[in-house]
Amino acid sequence: MTERKSSPGPDERWPSAWEAEPSPKPPRTATRARWILAGLITCVGAAFFVSAVRNGRADSALLFVALPVLLAATLSLVPARSTHGRTFVVTTIVLLLSAVVLHEGAICVVLAAPLVYAVVHGTAALIEFVKYSNRTYALLPLPLLLLGGVEGTSEQLRINPDQTTVVTRTVALTPEEVRERLSRGPVAAPARSVPLRLLGMPLPQRVTGDGLEPGDRWLFAYHGSAHGPGGHLLAEVDESGPDRLGFTFVEDTSITGRWITWQDAELRWRVVDAQHTEIRLTVGYRRGLDPSWYFGPLQDALMHSGGGHLLDMLALR
Structure with missing residues (x-):
């Protein structure tokens, strides 16, 4: 008769392949x-x-x-x-x-x-x-x-902080109608841009000023007050022509000053056909965030949306 081999006891079991051995401390x-x-x-x-x-x-x-x-x-x-x-x-x-x-x-x-x-x-x-x-x-x-x-970390260690964004839009207006709407000045309006709404970017809540002559000023106030916690941005017409308008920013205490320094802006328009005019807005600004390879394109995209919002406030839709 063959001898039956007894199964190993609990302490004699071979470790299974899937049983993890305790890691050494x-x-x-x-x-x-x-x-x-x-x-x-x-x-x-x-x-x-x-x-x-x-x-x-x-x-x-x-x-x-x-x-x-x-x-x-x-x-x-x-x-x-x-x-x-x-x-x-x-x-x-x-x-x-x-x-x-x-x-x-x-x-x-x-x-x-x-x-x-x-x-x-x-x-x-x-x-x-x-x-x-x-x-x-x-x-x-x-x-x-x-x-x-x-x-x-210093101004000498910045890469291309001065940037420019361009917004182009064609509207169903004649050049004379475009100039007439510009002469009224901007009016506060809700944001239509998805990025501006999603990020909750601060927008002007009160806008005053009009005119297209050199020295005329437009004021963009944040948080509903020209001198409130949101601050304000003051733009002045420095050049005016039959098909262009130039601005400089003479004062900036706005809430956006931490990441954007506004430098200048230019509006140009030209006839497309008898009923349409192309408008070109160019905004120069100094980027406040680094590194450039990340915040450069990001801030350019946001400024492009902001330029579109400015055209909306000027009723140039």
């Missing part, structure tokens, strides 16, 4: 070093933030690129279940606190949020990849990001 020395490094990175990030705010460059790439990189690096070094989950939560808290600190500049935080999330999660992913693959060359993009974070 990291040595205390490595954990302590990790915390020290995280603390140093946090101190450097805090120093960067304080420096940016004190120098009046809270809207520079230092805040939107370099600081998120340091933040993500710190969080990636702290042991926990999910690096990306922790990174998302802390980044969201930092963005909300920044919105509170910046007050009327909170719209800058909204515009910068996609960039900040991309930077922190990209940095966290790179560091996680290096930790588990030991391929340190993957960290090469991080110094480049930190180097790019100095853009905007």
